[in-house]
Amino acid sequence: MKAERIKAFFAVAIPDAIQEQLVVVMEQLQPRSLGVDWIPPEKMHITMRFLGNIAPDYSEMAEQAAAAIAKIPPFSVQLHSLVLFPSPQNPRILVVKPESYIELLRANLVIEKAVQTFEVKRRQRAYVPHVTLGRLAEDYYLPSLDISLPEMELSVEEITFFQSVDGVYMPLVRCPLMRV
16 A cells, blocks of 8 residues: 655745744735635744645655755845736736845745755756735625735745645644854
């Protein structure tokens, strides 16, 4: 009998203080919005690499990725703009994107290289880091997204390997960045 697979991904968890600020943004939009499935704060994250359904024996892959991640110096990103994703013409989600995300792109490439020899889902599109606030129905309505966001500086000091079980994200391995 084939072992059951697990749905897994690497991500930067969003700390409580920033979750609270994002909830305030969502609360500003919710009363005037239709067809938006809002994301609970505890599920907020920036996906670094979605792996898909992988074998339950992930320890070797996680160790290899953790060793690679440990070589990345800590960095910060400013969560900056509220946008429809993947495009305003064909939106599926409402997200907050970082202002500049070159360090997230570099970290993504490190993880990509670390997992490439393992049986993981192939990347379907270019990596665009973001925090999902809500999933949009086909007939959604959102008021103007021209609202000012609070200053939100996200300090990235670890990347977590998560398992998703029935929509609950469980941290399996915490991978600290380089100690400086």
